[in-house]
Each structure stands twice: as structure tokens, then as C-alpha cells.
Amino acid sequence: MSPEMAKKLRESDAGGLNFEETELTLGLPGETRDQKTGTKRGFSETVDLNLGGSSGVESKGKKCNGDPSENETSVAAKPPTGNDQVVGWPPVRSYRKNVMRKTGKYVKVAVDGAPYLRKVDLEMYNSYQQLLGALEEMFTCFTIRNYLNERKLMDPVNGSEYVPTYEDKDGDWMLVGDVPWKMFVESCKRLRLMKSSEAIGLAPRTPPQCSSTSC
Amino acid sequence: MDPKRSRNSHESVNSSESTRFPDEVLERVLSLLTSHKDRSSVSLVCKDWYNAERWTRTHVFIGNCYSVSPEIVVGRFPAIRSVTLKGKPRFSDFNLVPENWGADIHQWLVVFAEKYPFLEELRLKRMTVTDESLEFLATSFSYFKAISLMSCDGFSTDGLAAIATHCKNLTELDIQENDMEDNGGGWLSCFPENFTSLEVLNFASQQGDVSFDALEKLVDRCKSLRVLKVDKYVKLEQLHRLLVRAPQLTDLGTGNFQQELTPRQCAELESAFSNCKNLHTLSGLWDATSLYFPVLYSACGRLTFLNLSYAALQSGDLAKLLPHCPNLRRLWVLDTVEDEGLEAIGSSCPLLEELRVFPAAPFDLDINRGVTESGFIAVSRGCPRLHYVLYFCRQMTNAAVATIVQNCPDFTHFRLCIMNPGQRDYLTGEPMDEAFGAVVKTCTKLQRLAISGLLTDLTFEYIGKYAKNLETLSVAFAGSSDWGMQCVLRGCPKLRKLEIRDSPFGNAALLSGLAKYESMRSLWMSACNVTMNACKLLAREKPRLNVEVMKDDETDSQVDKVYVYRTIAGPRRDAPPFVLTL
Numbered sequence: 001m002s003p004e005m006a007k008k009l010r011e012s013d014a015g016g017l018n019f020e021e022t023e024l025t026l027g028l029p030g031e032t033r034d035q036k037t038g039t040k041r042g043f044s045e046t047v048d049l050n051l052g053g054s055s056g057v058e059s060k061g062k063k064c065n066g067d068p069s070e071n072e073t074s075v076a077a078k079p080p081t082g083n084d085q086v087v088g089w090p091p092v093r094s095y096r097k098n099v100m101r102k103t104g105k106y107v108k109v110a111v112d113g114a115p116y117l118r119k120v121d122l123e124m125y126n127s128y129q130q131l132l133g134a135l136e137e138m139f140t141c142f143t144i145r146n147y148l149n150e151r152k153l154m155d156p157v158n159g160s161e162y163v164p165t166y167e168d169k170d171g172d173w174m175l176v177g178d179v180p181w182k183m184f185v186e187s188c189k190r191l192r193l194m195k196s197s198e199a200i201g202l203a204p205r206t207p208p209q210c211s212s213t214s215c
Numbered sequence: 216m217d218p219k220r221s222r223n224s225h226e227s228v229n230s231s232e233s234t235r236f237p238d239e240v241l242e243r244v245l246s247l248l249t250s251h252k253d254r255s256s257v258s259l260v261c262k263d264w265y266n267a268e269r270w271t272r273t274h275v276f277i278g279n280c281y282s283v284s285p286e287i288v289v290g291r292f293p294a295i296r297s298v299t300l301k302g303k304p305r306f307s308d309f310n311l312v313p314e315n316w317g318a319d320i321h322q323w324l325v326v327f328a329e330k331y332p333f334l335e336e337l338r339l340k341r342m343t344v345t346d347e348s349l350e351f352l353a354t355s356f357s358y359f360k361a362i363s364l365m366s367c368d369g370f371s372t373d374g375l376a377a378i379a380t381h382c383k384n385l386t387e388l389d390i391q392e393n394d395m396e397d398n399g400g401g402w403l404s405c406f407p408e409n410f411t412s413l414e415v416l417n418f419a420s421q422q423g424d425v426s427f428d429a430l431e432k433l434v435d436r437c438k439s440l441r442v443l444k445v446d447k448y449v450k451l452e453q454l455h456r457l458l459v460r461a462p463q464l465t466d467l468g469t470g471n472f473q474q475e476l477t478p479r480q481c482a483e484l485e486s487a488f489s490n491c492k493n494l495h496t497l498s499g500l501w502d503a504t505s506l507y508f509p510v511l512y513s514a515c516g517r518l519t520f521l522n523l524s525y526a527a528l529q530s531g532d533l534a535k536l537l538p539h540c541p542n543l544r545r546l547w548v549l550d551t552v553e554d555e556g557l558e559a560i561g562s563s564c565p566l567l568e569e570l571r572v573f574p575a576a577p578f579d580l581d582i583n584r585g586v587t588e589s590g591f592i593a594v595s596r597g598c599p600r601l602h603y604v605l606y607f608c609r610q611m612t613n614a615a616v617a618t619i620v621q622n623c624p625d626f627t628h629f630r631l632c633i634m635n636p637g638q639r640d641y642l643t644g645e646p647m648d649e650a651f652g653a654v655v656k657t658c659t660k661l662q663r664l665a666i667s668g669l670l671t672d673l674t675f676e677y678i679g680k681y682a683k684n685l686e687t688l689s690v691a692f693a694g695s696s697d698w699g700m701q702c703v704l705r706g707c708p709k710l711r712k713l714e715i716r717d718s719p720f721g722n723a724a725l726l727s728g729l730a731k732y733e734s735m736r737s738l739w740m741s742a743c744n745v746t747m748n749a750c751k752l753l754a755r756e757k758p759r760l761n762v763e764v765m766k767d768d769e770t771d772s773q774v775d776k777v778y779v780y781r782t783i784a785g786p787r788r789d790a791p792p793f794v795l796t797l
Contacts, residue, residue, distance in 0.1 A: 088309030088716075089691065090577045090607060090634045093366070095392045095420060096524075124504070124527065126473060137531075 105185060111139055111162070111193040122185045128177050132164060135193070161196035238267060246271040270294060277301070278736050280318055280342065281761065284784040285326035297336035297361075298327070304739045304778055305689075306714055307341060308366060311741055311776070313765070315791050319343045319369075321351070322789075328355040336361040336387075343367065349374030353381035361387035361415070371396035372421065379405035387415040389442075400425030400448075406433055413437040417444040419468045419499060424448045435460045441493075444468025447501040447525070451476060451484065458487035466496040472503035472526065481510060489513035498522035505532035515539035522547045524573045530555035537563035545569040550585040550607060557590030561597025569603035570594060577607065577634060588615035595622035602660075603628040610641045611668060616650035626658040630665035636692040636717070637669045646670055652677040655685075665689035675699030679706025690715040700724035704731050714739040722749035725777075729753065732760055737780035745774045753779065754797035761786055762797045 105122040118138055125131045164176035168187045176184070176191070236244075245267050248254055251274070258268040274297040277283060288295075302318025304311075320342050327334055334356045344367050352359065359382050364370075372395065378388060379402055403425050406413075413433065418425065425446065434440060434457050441464060443457065449470025458464075476484070484507075488494075494514050503526035518540050523533075524547040533548065533556040543564045548556065550572050560567065572586055588611050595601060601623040611633050620626065633647070640647055647668030655661060655677050662684055666674060670693035678685065679702035686709050694700065700720040703710070704727055712735065721744035732738060732753075747764065754762040765776040786796040 086636065086717075088306065088311045089636060090574060090632055091309045091689075091691070092574065092577050092607075093308045093392065094310060095366070095394065096573065124529075126475070126504075130504075130506075 105188075107166075107188055107190045109135065109138070109191040109193070112195045112198065114139065120191070122188060127181055128184075132176075135164070135191075139193070162193040163196055164191065165194050166191050238263075241267040242271050246273075249274070251276045273297060274336075275299070279780055279782075280323070281784065281787050282736070282780060282782045285323045287784060289326055289330035293330075295331050296333060297338075298323075298331075298334070299338040299340075300342060301340040302342035304714065304737065305341070305712075306716065306739055306741065311716065313791075313793060316794065317343070317787065317789050317791065319345075319348075319789065321345065321348045324348055324351055324355070332356065333358050335359060336363075338363040338365075339367055340365045341367065343369040344374070345369045346371055346374035346377065350377040350381075353377045358384060360384050361389075363387065363389035363391070364393055365389075365391040366393060368394040372398045372400065372402045372423075375418075376402035376405045379403065380407075383407075383410065384412055385410075386412050386439075388413070389415055389417045390420055391417060393420050395420060395422070397421060397423040399423065401429075403433060404429040408432075408436075411436050411438065414439045415442040416440065417442060417468065419444040419446055421446040421448075427453055431456055431460065438463070440464065442466040444498060445470045447471050447499070450474050451507070452480060455480070455484045455487050458484075458491065462487075462490040463493060464491055465493045467491070467494055467498070468522075469497070469499035469501075471501045472499070472507060473501070476507070481507070485510040485513065492517070494518070496520040496522075498525075500526045502526065503528065503532075505535050508532070508536050511536070512539045516542065518543060520545040524549055524571065527551045527575055528556070529553075530559065532556075534559040540564065541566070543567055545603075547571040547573065549573050549575045551575045552586075553584060554587055554590035554593065557586060558593040561593040561595075564598060566600060567594070567598040568600050570598070570601060571603075571605040572607055573605075574607040574634060583609065585609050588612050591615065592618055592622075595619040599623060600625070602626050605630040605632075607632045607634055609634050610638070611647065611650065612640045612642045613645065613647060613649040613653070614640075614642070616647075617653040620653050620657040624657050625660060626654065627660050628663040629654050629658065629661060630663065630689070631667055632665065633668040636667075638667075639669045646673075648673040648677070652681075655681040659684065661685055663687040666693055667691060668693075671695045672699035672702070675702045679703050682707055684709055686710060687712040688714070690718055692717045694718045694720060697721055697724035697727070701727040704728040711736045713737075715741070715743060717742040719744055721745055725749050726753060729756060732757065732779055733781050735781065737778065739776070739778050741776040745777055746772045747774055748772065750774055750777055751797050759783070763787075763790065764795045764797060765793055766795070 106119045107122060109118045109120055120131070120134065120138070122131070125134065165173050166176055166184070166188045167190050168174050169189065173192070179187075241263070245254075245257060245264075248257065248268075248271075254268055254272060258265045269291050270293065272292050273294060275288060275292055275295050276299045277288070278301050280300050280302045300320070300323065302320075303316060306312060307316070318341060320339060328351070332355075335358055337352065337359075338361075342364075344364060349370055352362070354377075362378060362385075370393075375388070375390070378385065400421070400423060406429070410433075414437075416433075416437075423446075425448065427449065430445070430449075431453075434443065440461050443461060443464055444466070445454070445457070445468060447470050449457075451470070451472060451474040454469055458467075488510055491514055495517055497511070497514070497518055497520070500523060503523070505528070515536070516539060519542055521540060521543055527549055528536075528551060530553050533552045537543075537559050541563065544566055546560065546564065546567060546569070548560075548571070552559075552572075557572070560570065572590075574585060586606070586608050588608070591604075591606055591608070591611075592615055595618070599622060602625045604626065605628075608631075611631065616631070631650075638647075639645060640650075647666075648671055650668070651664070651666050651670070651674045654664065659681075661682055664678070664682065664685060664687070666689070672695045675694060676699070678688070685707045688703065688707070688710065690713075697720055700715070700718075701724055703713070704724075710731070716739075720740065725740065725745050726749055728738065747766075750762050750764050753760065759781060761778075761780055761782050763778045764774050765778075766773070767775045790796055
């Protein structure tokens with residue numbers, strides 16, 4: 001393999017991502033990528049994979065083209081084209097599947113002025129305090145923790161304040177912290193740390209009710 | 216001594232010397248032998264030794280419940296107090312074995328009830344156990360002490376209630392990782408008020424509330440309790456109440472670790488943990504975040520086994536905790552800790568011998584985080600004593616694995632699962648053959664190997680050539696032709712268990728092991744390239760093997776699943792209709 005090719009692969013494989021996942025295909029995000037046989041294998045242009053007509057169907061009962069005359073260098077194993085289509089793969093015991101948290105509730109976090117977004121799993125946190133603390137760690141320009149009644153984050157570098165807002169199920173932009181935590185987790189679709197100066201038009205903050213589920 | 220006394224086998228010096236020992240002495244000596252492998256060897260020496268051994272054996276280990284029948288077992292061993300039985304093929308853990316396949320304990324219990332009235336211990340793995348069986352067990356053996364169920368199915372909390380009600384001498388109730396139906400937590404209240412003998416209580420796999428009041432009272436009165444693993448419905452606050460009643464615990468499985476506590480409650484919990492001076496194993500920790508880790512710090516210094524595989528920790532959390540755990544020998548984590556978390560392991564746990572990294576979201580294609588080859592390398596650098604690894608990842612390279620085994624040449628168990636089937640070395644684009652080649656060449660003590668990634672027959676050539684101590688091999692989506700499987704069957708003298716799925720091995724491969732299968736416990740092949748004719752031939756040639764076939768299609772000659780195992784009990788009589796015994 002040429003050095004350029006290898007470098008290209010490394011570049012597309014940032015941060016532990018499976019580079020095959022960044023391969024362009026048609027289809028909505030999250031759809032299984034098994035629409036076309038043979039395209040799943042990233043380097044398939046160099047290897048003749050005989051997929052025997054399978055297209056992501058359960059692997060049991062598949063007819064392998066295991067002709068003994070096949071030479072050793074050609075690969076005839078039938079890797080299926082989508083993890084979730086294969087019975088019992090990866091080999092994780094059903095008990096462990098049941099008790100582990102599912103995918104969690106990942107939402108995008110945008111910060112005014114930052115060039116890229118992050119994602120957080122809201123189910124990792126128990127309270128607004130924990131969430132905002134994690135956001136602070138994630139966007140390391142913020143150093144002042146936000147507790148309880150203060151629902152803004154301060155950027156000490158340029159002195160601007162950020163107000164955490166979120167888009168709810170109805171598509172409305174809301175101030176973070178008004179509703180009980182669990183209700184927030186359920187209805188939040190994405191987060192935006194908005195510059196205070198732009199947060200005109202949001203209702204003035206009132207101190208939240210004290211309750212064991214609030215931040 | 217009568218030199219004319221008939222000898223079963225070996226004549227000459229050895230056997231005549233052995234007759235100088237009166238039977239009582241021989242039995243006394245042999246009763247000190249515990250390893251079943253040693254006992255097996257002893258029983259083969261001569262008839263006298265065979266008899267002395269069978270009279271002195273108190274524990275029998277049966278690795279495949281269909282390799283022998285209960286009648287044969289009780290006929291040979293009259294004095295058994297403890298039985299370990301394993302049932303279904305291991306791939307049943309991953310739903311590859313249909314329901315009602317078999318491995319039901321009941322018939323065994325019926326026979327044992329008659330011949331082993333003094334039975335004390337029963338340990339089962341991958342067996343079907345009904346509530347009726349548990350009730351039968353509880354009421355048939357008055358001296359019964361210990362039951363351990365791992366990866367079993369068919370029972371509910373009602374069965375546990377029967378055990379609690381009737382087993383007056385119970386010391387151990389260990390319910391691990393089972394599919395147990397939850398009919399309520401009232402079973403704990405079934406232990407009588409004067410019952411105090413419990414030493415091991417593990418109900419971590421329960422999926423519902425238990426009666427906490429009953430649990431607390433039970434823990435309070437069982438002063439010999441050393442293992443306590445509760446389920447995730449037990450709260451932190453409740454854990455505290457248990458700990459203060461059982462500071463003698465050596466092995467603790469907490470419940471949920473995510474409750475809002477006041478500072479005073481935190482301090483009390485911390486104090487309770489620091490009073491557990493004998494605690495060496497910690498698990499549970501459901502939903503734990505680093506928030507409450509400080510309560511554990513005082514106990515962490517003594518921990519040798521930490522199971523964090525139910526806590527979706529981030530790398531920072533692990534980095535905070537591990538410096539307090541320098542004596543860890545075994546560590547289980549989720550891949551949410553990522554490579555940074557593994558680096559923390561490498562720098563904090565120099566005595567580590569076993570690492571298992573489980574995937575938090577194995578079926579989710581969106582979430583591409585997890586661990587990579589660099590985390591594994593970091594651990595191998597910091598933990599030279601590592602000999603057992605189970606590692607789920609989404610990318611790996613041949614070079615990384617070579618480095619890892621250079622750093623840790625003592626692997627006995629190497630189980631690498633690259634989660635995308637047939638995935639190549641992501642840097643070079645090559646198959647992963649050289650990775651496993653490096654493993655088998657370098658790790659001469661290797662007993663167990665699980666392979667993954669894109670693999671050609673070359674991997675199997677390497678295994679056959681170098682893995683001379685290999686006993687268990689797991690293969691999935693690997694190989695190019697029959698030749699691969701043939702290499703392994705020909706080359707690995709100690710092979711006992713071979714399980715293969717979705718690989719292009721066909722009839723020639725299956726039949727090349729004709730001479731070998733009787734020296735193995737079992738062979739499993741599913742979604743391979745085997746036909747009925749080859750299976751029938753195998754069954755015909757080898758009457759002491761059971762060849763069991765499961766087919767998708769009645770008329771098809773293609774075999775979907777074949778399970779081959781040695782047996783002295785003949786074809787099994789409880790096979791369901793979808794299992795054809797040839």
C-alpha cells in the first residue's frame with residue numbers, strides 16, 4: 001500500500017473512529033449500511049470478496065462458496081454487512097446486553113463562537129449541576145462552575161457570559177433549568193450555549209423551586 | 216501378598232509394589248487429591264487404584280452433561296458430596312442454540328436423590344433449571360449446603376424461595392448472570408428467623424426489588440457472611456446499612472451507586488467501607504460516576520479484583536479511582552473509559568494479571584467511541600504480568616498486537632474481538648493473520664484463544680504450528696478454505712474445545728478430525744459449509760461420538776449447526792425434534 005494511501009486512511013480515522021463509518025454512502029445517518037453488498041469492506045477494491053449473494057441477512061443458513069479449489073490468498077469468509085443483522089455478534093452475553101445501558105441520550109452541544117459541535121449523553125448525569133460541570137470541562141475555556149441558582153457560564157478570557165439553552169420536542173428554544181431534570185432529559189433535543197448578549201427575549205430568570213431533583 | 220493375584224493391566228514392579236499398601240492407606244492418601252485431572256490419572260494406573268479412587272472421590276466435575284449419564288456417574292462414584300455440571304455449548308450464550316435444546320438438570324436430581332442423599336453442593340453452568348427442580352432439590356437433600364447457577368435459565372425467584380425455605384444448612388446461594396424470571400423479591404423473607412449459616416449470597420442478576428428489610432435482618436444474623444452481591448435495586452443508603460452489619464465481607468457487589476446523598480451520609484458510607492478490612496473484591500457499582508468514588512478509597516488499597524463492567528465510566532473517572540487501587544490483579548471495565556482510561560490502568564496497576572474490556576454499545580453503529588489498539592498497548596507496557604485478556608474493540612493492527620505480546624509474553628488466555636466481522640488492519644489494509652501469528656509464536660503458554668478480524672488460512676497455519684498448549688479455540692468469520700481447520704486439528708495436541716461459526720470450512724475439514732474428536736470435549740460448527748453426508752459418515756465411523764445436527768431446511772443437505780462430542784452414554788434420549796442425532 002502506498003504511503004499516501006496509508007496516510008489518507010489515518011487521516012480519516014480520527015480519534016478512534018472506525019474509518020469505514022466515515023465512508024460516504026447514500027442513506028440517512030444511523031441506517032444500516034448494508035444496502036449494497038461489497039461496499040462495506042473499505043479496501044474491497046483490492047480484494048475479491050465473494051459475498052455469495054448475501055445482503056445482510058442473518059448469517060445462519062448462508063451458503064458459503066467454500067469450493068476447496070479456492071486458493072488460499074482469496075478470502076472467502078462471509079463477513080456480514082451490518083453488526084446488528086447478525087445473530088449473536090459481537091459475542092456479548094444476553095445477560096450483559098440486558099443490564100447495560102442502551103445507547104443513552106446523546107444530544108449535540110453548540111457553543112456560540114466555537115467552530116464545531118460536541119455531543120453529550122444526558123443519561124450520564126443526574127442533575128443540571130452535573131451536566132453544566134461536564135460542559136465546562138468539555139469547553140475548557142470556561143472555568144467558573146455554575147451552581148444551583150446561577151444558570152450561566154462565564155468565559156473568563158473574554159468576559160462574555162453564556163446562557164445554556166435547549167431545543168425541546170416542540171422545536172422551541174428554552175432556558176435550561178426550569179423543568180425537573182428528568183423531564184428535561186426526555187424533552188431535550190439539543191443544547192446551545194448562547195452568548196448572554198444574544199439571549200434577549202428569554203423570560204427573566206426566577207429562582208427554581210428547591211426540590212431533590214433540581215440542580 | 217499373593218503374587219498370583221490377577222492384575223488388570225500393568226504387570227511388573229509397579230503394580231506389585233502398590234499392593235503392599237493396604238487399601239485403607241491408599242484411600243487415605245488418595246482422599247487428599249482434589250484435582251479431577253489428577254484423579255483421572257490415578258484411576259488409570261491399575262484396578263486397585265481405580266477402586267480406591269472411586270471410593271474416595273467426593274467431588275465430580277462433568278464438563279459436558281451429555282458425555283455421561285447420571286446412572287453411570289452414581290454407579291462409579293458412590294460417595295459424592297459435590298457435583299459440577301456444564302450443559303449447553305458455549306455459543307448458546309449468544310443465542311446460537313435454540314430454546315428447549317436440552318441440558319435439563321431434573322433427571323440428574325432424580326437419580327442423585329436416590330443415590331446421593333448426602334449431596335451438599337451443586338454447581339451448574341448453562342443448564343436448564345426449573346422452579347420445580349429447585350423445589351425438588353431443596354426438599355430431597357437434607358444436608359444441602361451450596362448452590363451456584365451460572366448462565367442458566369428456566370427458573371424464577373419462586374425457585375429461590377424454595378431453596379430459602381427448605382435448606383436449613385445453606386451456606387451458599389450464588390445466582391450469577393442468569394436469565395431469571397422475577398416474581399418478586401419476597402424470596403428473601405423465606406429464610407427462617409433462626410437461619411444463620413449463610414456465607415455466600417449473590418443475587419446480582421435479579422431484575423427487581425427485594426424485600427430490603429428481610430435482607431438487612433439476614434445479613435445481620437449471618438455472621439459468617441463473606442460474599443454479598445446485591446442487585447441494582449439496592450440503593451446506596453441501603454448499602455450502608457448492610458455494610459455496617461457485615462464488615463467481615465471479603466467480596467462485595469454493590470447495588471446502584473448513583474443516589475443523592477447528604478455529606479453526612481457520604482461520611483458514614485466512607486466509614487463503613489473503611490471498616491471492611493477484608494474486602495478484596497468489589498463489583499456492581501451500577502450507574503456509578505466518580506462523584507462517590509471517594510467513599511471507596513480507603514478500601515481500594517486492598518482490592519485485588521474490581522469489576523466496573525456495569526458502570527459506564529469515562530476515562531477521567533477511572534483515572535481518579537485507579538491510583539487508589541495499586542494491588543489490583545483483575546480488572547473488568549466498559550469501553551467507555553477509552554484509550555485514556557486504559558493508559559491510567561497501565562500507569563496505576565503494575566500487578567495486573569487479568570483485564571476484560573466489554574463494549575458498552577456493541578450493536579450501535581453510530582457510537583464509534585470505545586478502545587483502540589493504543590489503549591491495549593498502553594496496558595501491556597504498564598502491566599507486564601498480564602496473562603488474561605478479553606478485549607472488544609473496533610480497530611486493531613498487526614503491529615500493535617505484535618508489540619503487545621512482546622511486552623506480555625505470558626498470555627494464557629487471549630480473546631480479541633474486533634467487533635466488525637472480517638475487519639482488516641486499519642493502517643495497512645492487510646488481514647490480521649500476522650497479529651495472531653505473533654500471539655501463538657510468542658505466548659507459548661497459551662491455553663485459550665479467540666480470533667477475529669479478516670483472517671485467511673495463514674492464521675490457522677500459525678495456530679497449528681505454534682499453539683502447542685492450546686485447549687480452547689473460538690473462530691468466527693475467519694479462514695479461506697478447509698485447509699485452515701485441518702491445520703488446527705492436525706497441529707494442536709491439547710485441543711479440547713473448538714467452536715466455529717460463519718467460516719468456510721466444509722466436509723473435508725470436518726472429516727480430517729476423525730481421529731481427533733474422541734480426545735476432545737466437543738466441536739461446534741455453525742453456518743459453515745458442512746453437509747449431511749459428511750456428518751453421517753462421521754457418526755458411522757465414530758460410534759463413541761454423538762453427532763447432532765440442526766438444519767434450517769428439512770430438505771436441504773446443508774447443515775446449519777453441528778455439535779460433535781464424545782460420550783459414553785450413547786445418543787441422548789431427550790433431544791428435541793429440531794436436533795437430529797445421527
